Amino acid sequence: MRYSNDSINLFCLDFMTLPMKMMLVKMGKLYLTALVLALFHYIALSDFQGQALIELKKALNVTESQLTSWNVDHINPCSSWSNIICTGNNVTKILLSTMGLTGTLSPSIAVLKSLSTLNLKGNYITGEIPEDFGNLTNLITLDLENNSLTGRIPSSFGNLKKLQFLTLSQNHLAGTIPESFSTLPSLINLFLDSNNLNGQIPEQLFQVSKFNFSGNRLNCGKKFHRSCASESFHIMSGASSKSKVGLIAGLIAGLMLALLLVGVLFFLCKYIYKGNKGEVFVDVPGEIDRRITFGQLKRFPWRELQLATEDFSDKNVIGQGGFGRVYKGVLTDGTKVAVKQSTNYESLGGDAAFLQEVEMISVAVHRNLLRLIGFCTTETERLLVYPYMQNLSVAYHLREIKPGERILDWPTRKRVALGAARGLGYLHEHCNPKIIHRDVKAANVLLDDDFEAVVCDFGLAKLVDVRKTNVTTQVRGTAGHIAPEYLSTGKSSEKTDVFGYGIMLLELVTGKRAMDLSRLEGDDVLLLDHVKKLVREKRLTAIVDENLNNYDIREVEMMTQVALLCTQQSSVDRPTMSQVTRMLEGEGLAERWEEWQHLEVTRKQDFERILRRFALGDDSIYKQEPIQLSGGR
Known part of the structure; x- marks a missing residue:
């Protein structure tokens, strides 16, 4: 096997002496600082968005049974909050229509600079529209229709240069239409009907594709020779008796034509259906x-x-x-x-x-x-x-169960490990094209009525031609479960799933999450690092979930060994899922584990040799060809 520079992996750090660690800390100080700053920037970005939305939730008098996922303990609203749509880590849409909300509008959301859609129609919201909403400069759609809003329309809306759809109909807004509306270059639909507005309508607003100013005390008649509504809304603003008779006649004729078309379409669809049974x-x-x-x-x-x-x-x-x-x-x-x-x-x-x-x-x-x-x-x-899987997910039973609910015992955890391995093996080796899941974790393994594993959520999956070994895509998945080569290159393969499966095995053994930011100051933020450390220290019992009472320590050791084989840094060294299945059944694990241990010793020796050469000032290490460590395997 040839050993290239990129195979000098994080495992090597586990074998470093204190002077070696100090040397690397000094070498990597700038990189570590940049990483920490990036992490803090991410947390800060998520935090201020989440705080703004929490303040909105409070102001709107959201009930206890509504928006339960808007939790102050979940920093990032883009990860799991309902009624929120994000692009990247930025909140772009807030969709809270017809929820019976009775509170007021919070100006706090004005900090959401990437917000493009705010929909709160069909509620009972009172109070005024905050002037701060004029700071939402990326807003495209604002819909506050059918609420109980009062006060004036903010003149700051003139700052919303990207605004295309503005609906403030059926409220109790008063005052005049701000002159600043004349400076909105992107406006397509403007609906201000059924309020208490007065004064003149800016002439430029009659150029909007669709508008409705009816049901107010606005000057939209003789002075401007205009209707209060564009043609699409003439019926809404009223018509003469003669027009109504003509309208009814037109509707009847249209209805007859529609019925004729429906009949034609019925027979056409029936004919098509006969020729295409089994297809949708x-x-x-x-x-x-x-x-x-x-x-x-x-x-x-x-x-x-x-x-x-x-x-x-x-x-x-x-x-x-x-x-x-x-x-x-x-x-x-x-x-x-x-x-x-x-x-x-x-x-x-x-x-x-x-x-x-x-x-x-x-x-x-x-x-x-x-x-x-x-x-x-x-x-x-x-x-x-x-x-419906009434037993929910493996993650639920590991970390979220309520008092009195069933703890996953060790035999069940073994069955889950084996069942999930078989399911993934089917996706990788028996589907053509093969299927890569790309987000294997305990939360994506459900439990049926017999507590057998059922792999779910193929929303991140990719179909791969059997002749290809990998596919390059946008990186998707869950932090702590993502394979290193996928994270660094965007290339995923079935070995990407094997890595995620290995982390899931560690979840089964320990009951812990793959990443725990509460240990940010320590060395074991990642569950994988934590387990490897305990394995080296021969503290196997410290790995086991504290909720487990009866288990076979030898079986725990075997499952942990399989997990570490699955999570090797180099994807080519990881087993296939069919090999994983056989190892869980007791076939071939001892040989692969011995090989893995030998490889770790070799890596440690090679890494120490490189560090010694670096300490002596030999810069030729940067020009070397890949090092031959052992023969073909």
């Missing part, structure tokens, strides 16, 4: 508009899923990830389901991600993979329907 056409726009065969999947009406989840009530939320929330639901026949609602269909890749998940899950059928029941698509919704 997904009604999503653009380049995603293609034919996909879904086998036995059911296409649910949106209304059925709305009723099943009690109008997607917050009380039915059972999970949340990067692609949306998951709701518990009950179908009309009594079947319990889990409905996954995609929240990023408008973002780049949103539709593609949805169809990718449907396509992959529909063809990947295995007892240890979550079965997809059906799906639903509308112009604004992307939903997946799964069987």
Whole structure:
């Protein structure tokens, strides 16, 4: 095996003497400082956004059962907060319409400089619109329709140069329309109807594509020779009796024409259906508009899923990830389901991600993979329907159980490890093209009625041609579970999943999270580092979850060894999932573990040799060819 420079990995740090560590600390001071500053910048960014949203939540009188994921203990609102959409780590959309909110608007959200959409329509919000909202310079859509807002429209809205859609209809706003509205170059829709506004309407606002000023005391008649509403809203602003008769006649004629078209479409669809049994056409726009065969999947009406989840009530939320929330639901026949609602269909890749998940899950059928029941698509919704797993996730039973609930005993943890390995092995070795999950962790392994492992959440998965070894993508996943080569290069392979699986094994053994920032000042922020340290110190019992009472220490040692083999720095040294399965069943582990230990000793010796040469001032180490450590394996 050839040993290249990039294989001198973090494992080597474990064997350094104190002088060596001091030398490296001095060498890496600038890099460490930059890393710490970047981390603090990330935390600070997440913190001020989260604080602003918490203040908004308080001001709006949000009930205890609403927005429960908006938790002050969760620094980053982009990681798990509902009704929030982010781009990167920046909050870009706040969607809180028709939630029965009764409070006031907090000026604190004016600090969210990346905010593009603020939708609070259909609530009971009182008070004035904060002047600070004029600082939301990236705002594109502001919808405050059908509330009880009072006061004047802020003149600071003239600063919103990107604003396209402004709806303030059906409130109690008074005063005049600010002259600054004339300087809004991007405005497309302006709806100010049904308020108490007065005075003159700036002439430039009649050039907006759609507008409605009706239901106010504004000068929009003879003086300007204008209607209070654009043509799209003439019916809303009233018409003469003669116009109404003509309107009714037109509606009747239109209805008859519509019925004729429906009949034609019915027979056309019936004809198409006969020629395309077994196939479904997904009604999503653009380049995603293609034919996909879904086998036995059911296409649910949106209304059925709305009723099943009690109008997607917050009380039915059972999970949340990067692609949306998951709701518990009950179908009309009594079947319990889990409905996954995609929240990023408008973002780049949103539709593609949805169809990718449907396509992959529909063809990947295995007892240890979550079965997809059906799906639903509308112009604004992307939903997946799964069987409901009443035992929830492995992560829940490791770290979130309530008093009196079942602790995962050691035999169950062994079955989970083996079942998850078999499921991933199926994705890697029996699917064509093979499927890479890219976010393997305890939270993405569910438990069925018999507490058997069921791997779920293929939202981050990628299909890979069997002739290719890896695929380059935007890095996705969960901190602490991401393989080093994927993090540094963006290249993922089945060995990326093997690394994540190894971390999941450590979660099963220890019950701890993969990363714990509370240990930021110590050396063991990463669970992997913590376990390796205890293994070297022969403190195996200190690794085991304190909630476990009865376990076989030899089996704990074997599972820990498999985990460390799976999480080797070099991806080529990691086993495949089929090899992992065999090792968990007792085949071949001893040989690979002995080889791993020998390799660690070799790495330690080589690293110490390089450090000695560096200390002597030999800069030729930077020009060396890869070092031959051992023969082919």
